[in-house]
Amino acid sequence: MISAHPSNHILSLSTPRPVIDEDVMAANIARVQAYMDAHGLAFRPHIKTHKIIAVAEAQRMAGAAGINCQKVSEAEVFAAAGFEDILITYNILGAEKLERLAALNRRIRALKVTADSAIAIEELARRFSPERPLAVLVECDTGGGRCGVQTPQQAAALARQIAGSGGLRFGGLMTYPKPRSAAAVEAWLSQAAALCAREGLACPIVSNGGTPSLFEAHLVPSATEHRAGTYVYNDRAMVRAGHCALADCAMHILATVVSRPTAERAVIDAGSKALTSDLLGFADFGHVIEYPDAAITGLSEEHGVLDLSRCMDARPTIGETIRIVPNHTCVVSNLFDEMVFHRGGVVTRVEKVAARGMVW
Amino acid sequence: MISAHPSNHILSLSTPRPVIDEDVMAANIARVQAYMDAHGLAFRPHIKTHKIIAVAEAQRMAGAAGINCQKVSEAEVFAAAGFEDILITYNILGAEKLERLAALNRRIRALKVTADSAIAIEELARRFSPERPLAVLVECDTGGGRCGVQTPQQAAALARQIAGSGGLRFGGLMTYPKPRSAAAVEAWLSQAAALCAREGLACPIVSNGGTPSLFEAHLVPSATEHRAGTYVYNDRAMVRAGHCALADCAMHILATVVSRPTAERAVIDAGSKALTSDLLGFADFGHVIEYPDAAITGLSEEHGVLDLSRCMDARPTIGETIRIVPNHTCVVSNLFDEMVFHRGGVVTRVEKVAARGMVW
Incomplete structure (x- = not known):
């Protein structure tokens, strides 16, 4: 459980935490601007x-x-x-x-x-x-x-x-x-x-x-x-809408598996305070990159419950970090004071979410 | 639309904003502690x-x-x-x-x-x-x-x-x-x-x-x-669970009616950034005190859409402030840096939500 990653790697960060892939974001910005220009x-x-x-x-x-x-x-x-x-x-x-x-x-x-x-x-x-x-x-x-x-x-x-x-x-x-x-x-x-x-x-x-x-x-x-x-x-909703591929999702939420109460259940430390409870018509609360057959079936504020019954190969273990593509990325930004950016997992910068909580 | 309320009244506050009734909260604390003591x-x-x-x-x-x-x-x-x-x-x-x-x-x-x-x-x-x-x-x-x-x-x-x-x-x-x-x-x-x-x-x-x-x-x-x-x-979920009455809900979210596009639709400035998208099994996103027959059927981040089709008497007008009992009070606290307390509508204090965003 001692981190095998250098301190500037996203896998050394305390979870739950959203991180943004610089290259994916830059490509998203460029692609849409080019379309508008054209x-x-x-x-x-x-x-x-x-x-x-x-x-x-x-x-x-x-x-x-x-x-x-x-x-x-x-x-x-x-x-x-x-x-x-x-x-x-x-x-x-x-x-x-x-x-x-x-x-x-x-x-x-x-x-x-x-x-x-x-x-x-x-x-x-x-x-x-x-x-x-x-x-x-x-x-x-x-x-x-x-x-x-x-x-x-x-x-x-x-x-x-x-x-x-x-x-x-x-x-x-x-x-x-x-x-x-x-x-x-x-x-x-x-x-x-x-x-x-x-x-x-x-x-x-x-x-x-x-x-x-x-x-x-x-x-x-x-x-x-x-x-x-x-x-x-x-985000996951944009993939479903046909706007982009899963690989075009720049935001991942890092979460740690904190409990494996049964063979078919894992609990992660990302709950509604990290993922929000936005379903947007999905049956569960996000897409797990490492375990695409896992379903995030329940959220409380600090817990996410994963149903692993459809994971036929590997299943997550306690202490493991997983990455989640959220259903809706905008609402996640509003929950965090800072956003970590990275390139290939190496932290490039930490930006203040300056307009977080600007609710009125 | 010029506020008819003195500046220390909750109805003079910019919305959306949760407020806490001091007397209701104090009674909730006393009642539960007395039960535990007994x-x-x-x-x-x-x-x-x-x-x-x-x-x-x-x-x-x-x-x-x-x-x-x-x-x-x-x-x-x-x-x-x-x-x-x-x-x-x-x-x-x-x-x-x-x-x-x-x-x-x-x-x-x-x-x-x-x-x-x-x-x-x-x-x-x-x-x-x-x-x-x-x-x-x-x-x-x-x-x-x-x-x-x-x-x-x-x-x-x-x-x-x-x-x-x-x-x-x-x-x-x-x-x-x-x-x-x-x-x-x-x-x-x-x-x-x-x-x-x-x-x-x-x-x-x-x-x-x-x-x-x-x-x-x-x-x-x-x-x-x-x-x-x-x-x-x-909150509304505790009323449904039989734990308390609606009058025992100390938190109300103040929201302003910002649009009345049709006779049966109102839009308020409380969306998922104020109410959260927690449904907890309810069919809509909160209980409107002034219009109990209104249903908050849709939320985006900054908009709440109300279906007024079952409001047979009065219907809200643009600029009006309404009070909402949220489905789930805990998640609302995590969205605001400060919480306003009041007694009979008069602001008593503003407290920092000190542990807001303490997500890891």
């Missing part, structure tokens, strides 16, 4: 997946046009690090958030938010003035079933409201679509843009998003940009 | 639920005999705050953790860990010496199906191994049972204790645990102590 789409990475300044800088170096955040507090972290083009894809409501948003808008060049209701736009309009207007995009529900106006007509009406508010500028349209819905998204957005144009309102940005069907982004020609987060690390 | 059981609160020094101090003031942690890093946080009797209910493996465990054992009076395998005991034995021995309890799987030896005979064998290791002391037995299994747990533990006694090994501690059937702890007379975490705040 199709003339601006690319706006969503920082939610990594929440790390240096990773956003790598995305920018590769050619990203700006970044996407979900919270004012996240945007503040990246603005402090020099990011000037930030789209917050969220209805910002509440006195404190609106004040911080206004302060941020005075500080950076190209802050933008979204809104999907007259109330949200009124609240924004009250806090911004023509000397330093805020760009507001209308969020459109093109089938994703979360936020967003329901029809192109409603989108145009909100565009008119924004354009008519002294302190706001109409920034265009934004959607977070259902995967594999390119044709429907295109029909929706092109109609909304046409209705806006009829009112004399151009859409500077039409922002489409999502990793699962990212490589279909060119099938939405109305879009001027695409947003994606997960692509940078990838 | 039955002559030592009580050892599990700090995982709150991870807050001041709350552990309140539990100690009420009469708790010590605390329960799951990780060495958690125990270090509480040891630094003056807690001397700490049971870590975990197999401690790995060089760094064992070194830190040894340092901690030199520092506090009554550190104890559990083990469920010969390997784990060997690893411990290698790091501890008779001058400053470590107490080790044998973890028993009495039906919970997580860690633990499978038979009383195995428990006695490990007890013998511990007692025969110069640097270790046999501390007794520990189990994390399935709820409502008092008779089976008693049969298991009493047989294991008898087998240990036959070898001349007394069990200083027999530690039973869990909140769901906490008020059946007296039905396990072999136990000398009980461990529980969730009881301090309670």
Whole structure:
């Protein structure tokens, strides 16, 4: 059990701990940026997946046009690090958030938010003035079933409201679509843009998003940009979606086998505090690289229970370290203060997860 | 939308944010301690639920005999705050953790860990010496199906191994049972204790645990102590288990309605980064106090989607704050750096969640 690995090897780290393969991440960044460049789409990475300044800088170096955040507090972290083009894809409501948003808008060049209701736009309009207007995009529900106006007509009406508010500028349209819905998204957005144009309102940005069907982004020609987060690390859900192969998953969670109560059961030290309980439709909580037939059938906070009954060859032993590809990588980032990067198992750097816990 | 509440009211806080009702928490602490006192059981609160020094101090003031942690890093946080009797209910493996465990054992009076395998005991034995021995309890799987030896005979064998290791002391037995299994747990533990006694090994501690059937702890007379975490705040799962009423849930998550895309859909700013994706067998992700017929049917990191189709009376409006009783309170604590406490809505204090993120 004395580690056979030098102290700068990831297998010498205390577990559970996520680690990021530098080369896989770099290839993910390059591949997606090349696709966007080839199709003339601006690319706006969503920082939610990594929440790390240096990773956003790598995305920018590769050619990203700006970044996407979900919270004012996240945007503040990246603005402090020099990011000037930030789209917050969220209805910002509440006195404190609106004040911080206004302060941020005075500080950076190209802050933008979204809104999907007259109330949200009124609240924004009250806090911004023509000397330093805020760009507001209308969020459109093109089938994703979360936020967003329901029809192109409603989108145009909100565009008119924004354009008519002294302190706001109409920034265009934004959607977070259902995967594999390119044709429907295109029909929706092109109609909304046409209705806006009829009112004399151009859409500077039409922002489409999502990793699962990212490589279909060119099938939405109305879009001027695409947003994606997960692509940078990838995860089991992206493999299932056909976006990537298992070898393209840059994040592994290292876990130690702490108990082997029965021949068919192992317990690891990665529970919901490391893997999260996101199932995303899977039957278990992650893919074990070394034992692909093992199923992580149960999680409590500090324990993961593995069913080994389908492992016909080797089975893990107490003290062994295993690597897990998580179902959902973004939520794992939010659980750790630091992220370890490595190349071939040798630690290259430890980055602060700067926007971890930026929840409001 | 300008807040009608004074700045020290919880409804003036930015959301999403969990808040703790002081009076409900105090009643939960008192009720459980009174039960344990009445039955002559030592009580050892599990700090995982709150991870807050001041709350552990309140539990100690009420009469708790010590605390329960799951990780060495958690125990270090509480040891630094003056807690001397700490049971870590975990197999401690790995060089760094064992070194830190040894340092901690030199520092506090009554550190104890559990083990469920010969390997784990060997690893411990290698790091501890008779001058400053470590107490080790044998973890028993009495039906919970997580860690633990499978038979009383195995428990006695490990007890013998511990007692025969110069640097270790046999501390007794520990189990994390399935709820409502008092008779089976008693049969298991009493047989294991008898087998240990036959070898001349007394069990200083027999530690039973869990909140769901906490008020059946007296039905396990072999136990000398009980461990529980969730009881301090309670949650929707504890209401379902019959442990408490909805009014005994001290934690509410405040969330703002940020979108009302359709008549039957609301979107709130509490997603999996605030509520976690723990379903624990429920069909949705929490209980909305103000709209008990609303179902939180979907979560992404920053969005919660509410199905309002069964809300026959009022439905929430944009900007409104709602309160959610989470399915599982412990996992929420791990997502926030600070916890706000209040009495009747007026903030009483803000405590650091000192052991948040202590994952290894």
